[in-house]
Amino acid sequence: xxxxxxxxxxxxxxxxxxxxxxxxxxxxxxxxxxxxxxxxxxxxxxxxxxxxxxxxxxxxxxxxxxxxxxxxxxxxxxxxxxxxxxxxxxxxxxxxxxxxxxxxxxxxxxxxxxxxxxxxxxxxxxxxxxxxxxxxxxxxxxxxxxxxxxxxxxxxxxxxxxxxxxxxxxxxxxxxxxxxxxxxxxxxxxxxxxxxxxxxxxxxxxxxxxxxxxxxxxxxxxxxxxxxxxxxxxxxxxxxxxxxxxxxxxxxxxxxxxxxxxxxxxxxxxxxxxxxxxxxxxxxxxxxxxxxxxxxxxxxxxxxxxxxxxxxxxxxxxxxxxxxxxxxxxxxxxxxxxxxxxxxxxxxxxxxxxxxxxxxxxxxxxxxxxxxx
Numbered sequence: 001x002x003x004x005x006x007x008x009x010x011x012x013x014x015x016x017x018x019x020x021x022x023x024x025x026x027x028x029x030x031x032x033x034x035x036x037x038x039x040x041x042x043x044x045x046x047x048x049x050x051x052x053x054x055x056x057x058x059x060x061x062x063x064x065x066x067x068x069x070x071x072x073x074x075x076x077x078x079x080x081x082x083x084x085x086x087x088x089x090x091x092x093x094x095x096x097x098x099x100x101x102x103x104x105x106x107x108x109x110x111x112x113x114x115x116x117x118x119x120x121x122x123x124x125x126x127x128x129x130x131x132x133x134x135x136x137x138x139x140x141x142x143x144x145x146x147x148x149x150x151x152x153x154x155x156x157x158x159x160x161x162x163x164x165x166x167x168x169x170x171x172x173x174x175x176x177x178x179x180x181x182x183x184x185x186x187x188x189x190x191x192x193x194x195x196x197x198x199x200x201x202x203x204x205x206x207x208x209x210x211x212x213x214x215x216x217x218x219x220x221x222x223x224x225x226x227x228x229x230x231x232x233x234x235x236x237x238x239x240x241x242x243x244x245x246x247x248x249x250x251x252x253x254x255x256x257x258x259x260x261x262x263x264x265x266x267x268x269x270x271x272x273x274x275x276x277x278x279x280x281x282x283x284x285x286x287x288x289x290x291x292x293x294x295x296x297x298x299x300x301x302x303x304x305x306x307x308x309x310x311x312x313x314x315x316x317x318x319x320x321x322x323x324x325x326x327x328x329x330x331x332x333x334x335x336x337x338x339x340x341x342x343x344x345x346x347x348x349x350x351x352x353x354x355x356x357x358x359x360x361x362x363x364x365x366x367x368x369x370x371x372x373x
Contacts, residue, residue: 100141142166220257
């Protein structure tokens with residue numbers, strides 16, 4: 001290790017979006033200034049970090065709260081002592097709790113990024129109260145908490161998680177350079193049995209309560225009634241898949257519904273969309289939105305949590321109320337019928353993703369924060 005580098009030890013339990021975020025962050029973080037260590041759960045893959053981290057450590061960390069957490073805390077504390085980092089950076093709620101407890105009394109700084117507050121999920125009042133209690137109790141044991149949107153910061157203040165000066169907003173971003181320099185057109189419509197002239201409406205996200213695939217499929221039925229050659233793509237998997245397929249079958253348009261399952265090339269499917277949807281019931285940020293913009297797609301999204309921080313209704317997308325399949329269908333049909341509107345939304349979206357949601361900006365803002373801390 002060069003003595004003039006700032007050493008950062010990242011702790012992460014949840015893979016998925018957090019994994020992608022960390023890889024994107026490390027890709028553009030100045031390697032002349034920072035040295036990175038990743039301590040993560042078994043859900044991560046070492047080969048994904050070969051050129052991104054200086055050291056890679058895996059320990060047992062589970063999503064559920066339980067007795068195994070004490071073992072994880074001891075393991076993380078041991079690794080903090082081993083590597084003696086300048087900064088411990090904890091990613092997401094579970095790793096955030098484990099890392100902050102493990103770091104108590106050690107001589108370094110601690111940064112925490114919840115990647116979306118757990119207490120904002122739709123869950124029982126008891127669970128919400130538990131998540132808030134954990135966050136309030138752990139907040140004193142870190143120097144900064146990074147919020148991925150203004151809505152996330154305001155939520156922390158409303159719930160009295162910590163003082164305002166401990167919170168810093170760093171908007172999420174997407175790797176525009178990687179996308180623009182990548183392969184395009186890898187997936188063809190004919191490969192999914194979609195006619196070239198079809199009107200394609202799609203969404204990227206798990207088929208679970210948060211992402212509201214039930215609202216998407218009800219919207220699809222209404223659009224199909226108006227546009228006979230409409231087809232619908234859901235990029236993802238999830239526990240509501242059978243229910244979604246059944247609805248399409250019962251309403252006579254199962255041949256027009258295409259569910260990809262989990263894929264590692266979601267953007268290749270987004271390229272097939274004519275309209276891109278994110279109808280979430282809650283959303284800490286909504287990374288699919290700048291991804292849609294990056295691909296030049298007009299957007300219909302729910303007006304909830306952080307989404308209005310990204311989508312300005314009528315400027316770079318259309319906003320509808322949560323659980324409003326009628327409003328969603330009307331917005332999609334407006335884009336279908338109004339070419340001028342569609343072109344304006346796409347043009348503004350492209351401008352916004354380059355100016356506001358570039359991955360390089362995310363890393364630069366982190367770099368400044370690490371140096372300040």
